Amino acid sequence: MDPDQCDFPPMKDLTADNITDNVNIVNSGAKNPRLRYLTEAIVRHLHDFARETRLSMAEWEYAVDFLAACGQKCSPTRQEFVLLSDVIGLSLLVDSIDHPKPDGATEGTVLGPFHTHDAHHMSNGDDIGTDPDGIPMLVHCTVKDLHGKPVQNMQVDVWESDSKGFYDVQYKNRENPHGRAVLKTDANGQVWFKAIVPVAYPVPTDGPVGDFLRAMGRHPYRPAHVHFMFDKPGYDHLITALTIRGDRFESHDPVFGVKKSLIVDVEQVTSDSMAEKCGVPLGMKLLEHEFVVVTNAEATKLRREKAQEIMGHGGRKIDFYNDLPFLAVD
Amino acid sequence: MDPDQCDFPPMKDLTADNITDNVNIVNSGAKNPRLRYLTEAIVRHLHDFARETRLSMAEWEYAVDFLAACGQKCSPTRQEFVLLSDVIGLSLLVDSIDHPKPDGATEGTVLGPFHTHDAHHMSNGDDIGTDPDGIPMLVHCTVKDLHGKPVQNMQVDVWESDSKGFYDVQYKNRENPHGRAVLKTDANGQVWFKAIVPVAYPVPTDGPVGDFLRAMGRHPYRPAHVHFMFDKPGYDHLITALTIRGDRFESHDPVFGVKKSLIVDVEQVTSDSMAEKCGVPLGMKLLEHEFVVVTNAEATKLRREKAQEIMGHGGRKIDFYNDLPFLAVD
Numbered sequence: 001m002d003p004d005q006c007d008f009p010p011m012k013d014l015t016a017d018n019i020t021d022n023v024n025i026v027n028s029g030a031k032n033p034r035l036r037y038l039t040e041a042i043v044r045h046l047h048d049f050a051r052e053t054r055l056s057m058a059e060w061e062y063a064v065d066f067l068a069a070c071g072q073k074c075s076p077t078r079q080e081f082v083l084l085s086d087v088i089g090l091s092l093l094v095d096s097i098d099h100p101k102p103d104g105a106t107e108g109t110v111l112g113p114f115h116t117h118d119a120h121h122m123s124n125g126d127d128i129g130t131d132p133d134g135i136p137m138l139v140h141c142t143v144k145d146l147h148g149k150p151v152q153n154m155q156v157d158v159w160e161s162d163s164k165g166f167y168d169v170q171y172k173n174r175e176n177p178h179g180r181a182v183l184k185t186d187a188n189g190q191v192w193f194k195a196i197v198p199v200a201y202p203v204p205t206d207g208p209v210g211d212f213l214r215a216m217g218r219h220p221y222r223p224a225h226v227h228f229m230f231d232k233p234g235y236d237h238l239i240t241a242l243t244i245r246g247d248r249f250e251s252h253d254p255v256f257g258v259k260k261s262l263i264v265d266v267e268q269v270t271s272d273s274m275a276e277k278c279g280v281p282l283g284m285k286l287l288e289h290e291f292v293v294v295t296n297a298e299a300t301k302l303r304r305e306k307a308q309e310i311m312g313h314g315g316r317k318i319d320f321y322n323d324l325p326f327l328a329v330d
Numbered sequence: 331m332d333p334d335q336c337d338f339p340p341m342k343d344l345t346a347d348n349i350t351d352n353v354n355i356v357n358s359g360a361k362n363p364r365l366r367y368l369t370e371a372i373v374r375h376l377h378d379f380a381r382e383t384r385l386s387m388a389e390w391e392y393a394v395d396f397l398a399a400c401g402q403k404c405s406p407t408r409q410e411f412v413l414l415s416d417v418i419g420l421s422l423l424v425d426s427i428d429h430p431k432p433d434g435a436t437e438g439t440v441l442g443p444f445h446t447h448d449a450h451h452m453s454n455g456d457d458i459g460t461d462p463d464g465i466p467m468l469v470h471c472t473v474k475d476l477h478g479k480p481v482q483n484m485q486v487d488v489w490e491s492d493s494k495g496f497y498d499v500q501y502k503n504r505e506n507p508h509g510r511a512v513l514k515t516d517a518n519g520q521v522w523f524k525a526i527v528p529v530a531y532p533v534p535t536d537g538p539v540g541d542f543l544r545a546m547g548r549h550p551y552r553p554a555h556v557h558f559m560f561d562k563p564g565y566d567h568l569i570t571a572l573t574i575r576g577d578r579f580e581s582h583d584p585v586f587g588v589k590k591s592l593i594v595d596v597e598q599v600t601s602d603s604m605a606e607k608c609g610v611p612l613g614m615k616l617l618e619h620e621f622v623v624v625t626n627a628e629a630t631k632l633r634r635e636k637a638q639e640i641m642g643h644g645g646r647k648i649d650f651y652n653d654l655p656f657l658a659v660d
Contacts, residue, residue: 003549003579010581014589016426023419026582029547039546041383043418045375050423053371054637054655057428057567060421064411071401071411081394088373089353091390093380096346098387216369217359219333237387249333251340252356259344307384325384 020047033319037326066208073207077169082113083209086255087218099236100302104146106291110257111239112227113204114167115159119180125279127194128181134163134196137285138269138278143189143230144292150189151293157182157229158193165201192278197266197285198224200249213254220254223247230291236299242289264289350377363649367656396538403537407499412443413539416585417548429566430632434476436621440587441569442557443534444497445489449510455609457524458511464493464526467615468599468608473519473560474622480519481623487512487559488523495531522608527596527615528554530579543584550584553577560621566629572619594619 008029011022023043030036049055073080085091091110099108122128139158143151159180161167168178183191202220205213213220223243230238241257242264243250250258269275269284300323307325312318319328338359341352353373360366379385403410415421421440429438452458469488473481489510491497498508513521532550535543543550553573560568571587572594573580580588599605599614630653637655642648649658 001544001547001549003551006547006549006582008547008582011583011586014422014586016423019419019423019426019586022586026548026584026586027546030545031547032545035545038383038385038389039418041379043420045379046418046420047423049371049375050420050427051640053368054427054633054641055368055424056654057424059368059654060415060424060428064409064415067397067411068401068404068409071398071404074398074401079394079398081397085390085394088369088376089349090373090376090380092344093346093349093377094385094387094390096349097380097384098390214331215360215362215365216357217331217336217338217361218356219331219336221333252336252338253341254356256341256344256349256352256356303384310381311384324386324389 020044023047032321033326034321034324066212069208077116077174078204078207079113080207080209082111083203083207083255084212086110086112086257087203087209087213089256092256095239097306098303099238099299100306102146102294102298102302104292105294106238106240107259107261108239109241109259109262110255111229112241112255112257114161114169115157115227115229116169116177116180119157119159119177119182122181122183122193124183124186124190124192125194126181126183128158129160129162129179129196131162131179131196135285136280137195137197137266137287138192138274138280139195139226140192140274140278140286140288141190141228142290143185143191144290146292146294146298150185150187151232151235152185152187152189154185154189154230154232154235154293155182156185156191157231158195158226160195160198160226161201163196163199165199170204194280195226195287198226198244200224200247203254218254219249219252221249222253222255223249223258225257226287228291230293232293234296236294236296238291238293240291242287350374353377362651363656364651364654396542399538407446407504408534408537409443410537410539412441413533413537413585414542416440416442416587417533417539417543419586422586425569427636428633429568429629430636432476432624432628432632434622435624436568436570437589437591438569439571439589439592440585441559442571442585442587444491444499445487445557445559446499446507446510449487449489449507449512452511452513452523454513454516454520454522455524456511456513458488459490459492459509459524459526461492461509461526465615466610467525467527467596467617468522468604468610469525469556470522470604470608470616470618471520471558472620473515473521474620476622476624476628480515480517481562481565482515482517482519484515484519484560484562484565484623485512486515486521487561488525488556490525490528490556491531493526493529495529500534524610525556525617528556528574530554530577533584548584549579549582551579552583552585553579553588555587556617558621560623562623564626566624566626568621568623570621572617 070080095108225241225243227241245263267286269286317328400410425438555571555573557571597616599616647658
């Protein structure tokens with residue numbers, strides 16, 4: 001950027017004590033008020049972190065190298081920074097901030113690093129995986145809105161690991177998606193598909209995040225779960241996952257993805273009508289769940305109320321830019 | 331890590347409100363108390379940042395992609411995370427925390443991304459660069475301790491850009507180091523070498539950090555300066571740089587590396603004795619400076635006092651691990 005076009009006042013004479021102020025002076029020319037607000041906040045937090053902890057240069061160098069190593073580990077099928085965010089609980093937190101839930105709505109949870117955009121579109125009753133070693137399981141879901149009305153024609157992304165605990169993208173020779181699919185709810189708000197009983201598996205530990213987990217004395221095992229993602233124009237995007245009750249890792253998931261309301265039992269198909277409708281034998285393992293989704297209007301209202309409550313406390317005035325809040329400067 | 335070996339209590343039933351507590355529970359088994367303390371602090375700050383700003387998933391995704399792009403830009407001669415840390419003032423802050431200066435000591439400043447470990451060892455009087463387009467300049471430095479005593483046999487790393495504003499490592503076909511050298515102070519605590527008058531230059535803007543600067547309405551130009559690094563067993567490592575007075579970018583350096591005490595005038599060689607000693611003509615440009623370095627003992631004392639003042643306020647008890655502080659838990 002041409003220095004003549006820069007629009008910020010000169011810095012104060014730089015000292016260790018006014019460095020944060022000076023950074024904010026230099027950043028004050030940003031045109032996008034939300035970006036300016038976010039930058040001011042992250043700079044303040046990082047500076048406070050360094051000041052509070054008396055961070056050493058050696059530790060800073062370690063952090064710089066760690067972040068570079070995370071970046072170098074990233075590939076089209078591996079996002080080490082998502083994993084890093086997951087294992088420090090940040091992903092779960094941001095999901096809960098961005099997708100607030102009124103009472104009765106299905107809670108969200110972490111996306112994780114294994115969602116892809118190339119899953120095949122399938123129809124109710126299809127088999128999403130090709131794992132002969134897995135225990136076959138019928139998944140039967142109903143999607144409703146907050147008023148109990150079925151939501152039809154909603155896109156449902158599902159994905160799970162295979163019976164060895166690996167997602168398709170973790171295999172080097174992957175040619176086609178397995179263990180994942182994109183479906184649409186029918187007129188009754190229902191999708192059903194054949195899958196396998198999920199198993200516990202470790203998050204990838206062959207990168208810098210694995211080193212971090214080991215240094216922190218943590219194990220990498222996620223309890224068995226199936227991922228779901230729901231999309232339909234007019235509805236708030238829902239990313240969630242159902243965890244199988246009683247899993248050994250239920251109370252110490254390394255990515256903080258387990259919520260009480262999302263723990264489910266694996267049952268068996270016992271009704272003739274379901275067996276017939278879904279084309280499966282009686283006695284087959286069954287994961288049945290009712291999801292409750294919220295509309296964009298409901299989510300937006302909650303988001304704005306929460307922004308007002310948290311950012312606007314003490315009478316501070318907040319404003320919105322592209323529907324995202326920032327502190328208004330008088 | 332084997333889950334049976336993990337030593338932390340089960341999480342509380344996860345909600346959006348207790349996620350930070352739960353992350354700290356899971357991290358509480360770390361053996362290294364300094365790492366545990368740093369992790370607790372950075373997690374708290376990042377969570378507070380997300381909560382305060384009501385961070386959106388789209389912004390989080392942007393951040394994740396930005397960090398990955400920074401990592402992918404890193405190479406043996408390019409460290410984009412150092413540059414990122416520099417442009418948000420974090421590098422300068424950490425240097426000032428780790429290398430506190432008593433009155434009278436030379437202040438430190440940013441290392442920057444262009445220091446290398448392959449500079450040739452040279453002797454007093456040598457020419458550190460081969461840039462026929464630069465304006466020749468003699469650099470003459472004296473290094474003393476806080477008591478005014480010359481420090482001999484101290485290693486002095488120096489590096490500067492060429493007359494076009496580029497460091498040697500920014501040229502694709504670099505075979506040998508240019509514009510950099512490693513010298514040793516003589517019995518009078520002095521080093522001198524031939525260089526060129528430094529010029530203002532932009533930090534690299536062809537990576538993600540360049541995108542950030544543009545989004546923030548900032549220019550990338552650093553005022554003209556020469557880098558210095560001082561090392562000798564028993565002395566606190568000093569990284570600093572001298573900026574030429576009157577540079578257009580003096581009061582808005584993008585990496586916050588300019589401090590008042592580090593702004594110097596370019597003079598001319600006027601004394602016959604200096605011209606003779608250094609083997610340069612009268613009238614040659616001259617950068618002359620006296621650096622005052624501190625001992626490890628002096629720096630350690632100041633670091634501990636500051637840690638006590640900041641971390642120990644309110645009667646909190648602090649402890650040290652490898653000479654780095656952490657909050658002691660009763």
